Amino acid sequence: MDNKAELIEKRKKIIAGLEKxxxxxxxxxxxxxxxxxxxxxxxxxxxxxxxxxxxxxxITNGDMKV
Structure with a gap:
């Protein structure tokens, strides 16, 4: 997994944690x-x-800019 994909996955997990x-x-x-x-x-x-x-x-404004 490249760096950008790892950052996107971590971001998704952080957002899910904040929502919970x-x-x-x-x-x-x-x-x-x-x-x-x-x-x-x-x-x-x-x-x-x-x-x-x-x-x-x-709600995000599109994909994460890395």
Whole structure:
């Protein structure tokens, strides 16, 4: 496997791990009934756990540039 293919495979695994982590975070926030605190446009925002999507796939803009 060449270097570019290895990087693409690692990237896919990282994205899959991040998606799984997000899903677990949403489940945890719903279980605890606590808001998710994020920064949006430079402001701190609380999002109710009911407003969170259970899974949000990572969307890329085409293939990875290596």
């Amino acid at each position: 982590t997000y899903q677990k975070l949403v489940e945890f926030k719903r279980y605890k009934k606590t808001p998710l605190i994020i920064a949006r446009n430079g402001e701190i925002v609380e999002i109710a756990p009911e407003e969170l999507k259970p899974n949000t796939p990572y």
